Amino acid sequence: MRITFLSENFPPETGAPQIRLYEVSRELIKRGHEVEVLTAFPHHPDGIIPDEYKGKFYQFEHLDGIPVHRSWIYPSPKGSFWLRLISYFSFTFSAFYSVFKSQKTDVIICTSPPLFLGITGYFASKIKRAKFVFNVADIWPESAVELGILKNKTFIRMAEVLENWLYKKSWKIATATEGILEYMVKKGKKRENVFLLPNGVNTETFSPREANKDWLETLGFEGKKVFTFAGRVGYAQGLDSVLKAAKIVEGLNPDVRFLIIGDGPEKETLIKLKDDLKLTNLVFHDSVPVTEMPNVFSITDFSIVSLRNIELFKGARPSKIFPALASGVPVLYCGVGESAELIENNHCGIIAEPENPDDIANKILDCAAMDSQEYKQYSQSGRKFVEEFYSWKFIVDDLIKNIQD
Numbered sequence: 001m002r003i004t005f006l007s008e009n010f011p012p013e014t015g016a017p018q019i020r021l022y023e024v025s026r027e028l029i030k031r032g033h034e035v036e037v038l039t040a041f042p043h044h045p046d047g048i049i050p051d052e053y054k055g056k057f058y059q060f061e062h063l064d065g066i067p068v069h070r071s072w073i074y075p076s077p078k079g080s081f082w083l084r085l086i087s088y089f090s091f092t093f094s095a096f097y098s099v100f101k102s103q104k105t106d107v108i109i110c111t112s113p114p115l116f117l118g119i120t121g122y123f124a125s126k127i128k129r130a131k132f133v134f135n136v137a138d139i140w141p142e143s144a145v146e147l148g149i150l151k152n153k154t155f156i157r158m159a160e161v162l163e164n165w166l167y168k169k170s171w172k173i174a175t176a177t178e179g180i181l182e183y184m185v186k187k188g189k190k191r192e193n194v195f196l197l198p199n200g201v202n203t204e205t206f207s208p209r210e211a212n213k214d215w216l217e218t219l220g221f222e223g224k225k226v227f228t229f230a231g232r233v234g235y236a237q238g239l240d241s242v243l244k245a246a247k248i249v250e251g252l253n254p255d256v257r258f259l260i261i262g263d264g265p266e267k268e269t270l271i272k273l274k275d276d277l278k279l280t281n282l283v284f285h286d287s288v289p290v291t292e293m294p295n296v297f298s299i300t301d302f303s304i305v306s307l308r309n310i311e312l313f314k315g316a317r318p319s320k321i322f323p324a325l326a327s328g329v330p331v332l333y334c335g336v337g338e339s340a341e342l343i344e345n346n347h348c349g350i351i352a353e354p355e356n357p358d359d360i361a362n363k364i365l366d367c368a369a370m371d372s373q374e375y376k377q378y379s380q381s382g383r384k385f386v387e388e389f390y391s392w393k394f395i396v397d398d399l400i401k402n403i404q405d
Contacts, residue, residue, distance in 0.1 A: 007111040010039040016319035040073035069098035088114040134170035179315020199319035208328035233264035238308040244357035297327035306334040309354040325382035348382030
């Protein structure tokens with residue numbers, strides 16, 4: 001089968017959509033399918049295009065055996081929503097050049113957000129006489145409205161019209177979560193034309209291993225219970241509550257340490273909060289390559305996954321859950337909804353009430369006091385869960401089944 005992926009983001013950028021597209025593409029190629037990726041020049045998250053791509057409109061390359069067409073994008077740094085909108089539209093139009101440069105295909109799978117890229121995906125499917133699959137990882141504009149990012153009522157109405165049009169024009173819709181899948185059915189899409197394409201994990205790269213001594217010595221975490229948050233440090237994560245919980249824990253269990261590894265718009269604010277709270281049990285660390293994350297998980301006792309307590313996130317399924325579980329690290333999930341149910345039902349973590357420092361602190365203390373036998377059960381259950389349902393091999397099996405018609 002010939003499959004074309006259209007996405008604004010792709011490695012060497014890091015992030016859930018990038019990793020999902022990269023791993024699925026490699027697995028498909030391994031199985032003998034023809035794959036091409038149409039994407040923008042790297043620019044996420046800092047809005048800076050690397051020197052080797054600057055000044056170019058288009059470039060074709062192979063990345064680890066994956067044919068990749070890259071085209072120009074106006075890189076928007078942190079800040080104005082309207083500048084980000086210009087950035088989205090710049091690639092929406094430049095991507096048509098890659099469409100004409102790419103080979104014939106049977107299926108075009110277009111990733112949203114950004115929603116506007118669906119325009120390119122739909123017309124590309126007409127140009128190529130291919131089936132159009134709309135891969136929805138986030139419901140937009142609804143999510144932007146709930147987070148307070150988008151407030152212009154006229155623009156919201158226009159975006160909703162485009163959203164509904166794209167859902168109707170797609171042959172099938174692939175969703176990142178069950179919550180989004182149900183949303184599509186409510187929107188009128190037939191259930192047989194909607195399927196899951198969730199975040200997953202490479203269970204060979206991420207697996208239980210001995211604690212990395214270099215990381216332990218560098219951080220000074222030898223002999224401590226380590227709770228790690230790894231990922232984007234943004235508003236949606238609600239990490240201020242985790243820091244306040246860390247302050248409570250500091251006075252009750254001196255053997256607990258916290259590691260926040262990553263970057264994002266809220267990092268400076270949180271560093272100031274750490275100073276205000278005079279926290280001595282928490283370390284901030286810059287982002288590291290994905291290849292280094294197995295070593296980070298090797299020194300981690302519990303992986304913290306945190307979200308704010310808003311309705312939108314009840315249907316979220318954060319990608320950072322799965323590498324931790326594959327590494328044999330139970331998750332402390334500060335959230336409610338779909339992911340909390342997955343973790344509880346599969347006995348692979350502890351649930352805390354989001355944005356409640358007291359409850360988060362109590363759950364951290366419970367985790368730190370857990371005996372080795374109970375911890376082992378959580379660890380083994382998590383590993384088994386992702387091997388069976390969230391390995392890339394399993395996810396690609398399901399993808400092929402759904403697009404082979």
